[in-house]
Amino acid sequence: MIRLSRKEFRDLAAERFEELPAGILAYLENLDVVVEEWPSAELLAESGATRPDELLGLYTGVSRLERGDGLPMLPDKITLFQRPIEAICRSREEVSLEVRKTLLHEVGHYLGMDEAELERLGYG
Numbered sequence: 001m002i003r004l005s006r007k008e009f010r011d012l013a014a015e016r017f018e019e020l021p022a023g024i025l026a027y028l029e030n031l032d033v034v035v036e037e038w039p040s041a042e043l044l045a046e047s048g049a050t051r052p053d054e055l056l057g058l059y060t061g062v063s064r065l066e067r068g069d070g071l072p073m074l075p076d077k078i079t080l081f082q083r084p085i086e087a088i089c090r091s092r093e094e095v096s097l098e099v100r101k102t103l104l105h106e107v108g109h110y111l112g113m114d115e116a117e118l119e120r121l122g123y124g
Contacts, residue, residue, distance in 0.1 A: 001087050002095060009082045009095075010035050016100045024107060027064065030075045031110060033103070039081050053084040057102040065112030078106040 004012070017033055039047070039055040049055045061076025080102060089095045105123040118124050 002089055002091060003086055004082070004092070004095065006035065006037075006082070009080075009086075012092075012096055013080050013099050013103070016096060016103055019100070020103065020107065024104075024111075027111060028107065031061075031078065032075045033078045033080065035080050035082055037081070038083050039079075053087045056081055056084050056088075056098065057106045059106040059109035061110065063110060063112040076110055078103065078110070 013033060013035055038052050039049070039058065043058060044050075044052060044055060047055050047058070058079045058081075059076070060079070080099060085095060085098050085102065089098055101123055105118050108118045108121070108123055113121075115124065
């Protein structure tokens with residue numbers, strides 16, 4: 001397991017987000033990416049996770065497939081959970097790769113993909 005400072009992790013997450021493919025970034029509107037240390041007990045229960053280190057990220061909002069013509073008033077949100085990501089990684093490079101994979105997974109939900117589709121694409 002590796003530990004980064006909150007600033008290091010946020011900076012890494014921002015870098016990985018900016019490096020997402022241009023074809024994906026073009027579809028992202030009204031979306032915030034935030035970092036939390038751990039998921040709350042409530043989020044764990046809602047997600048069906050049994051341990052805090054099972055939930056690496058979470059998309060909250062209305063997917064692009066489900067929304068109407070107008071944008072929602074509040075931004076959609078992707079939350080990255082720093083400590084669970086670090087818990088499964090042994091190096092900064094692994095954290096970087098896992099952050100990218102988690103971002104792509106949650107962006108997939110934003111775009112309307114379900115778990116089966118994300119799994120098929122390698123982002124399950």
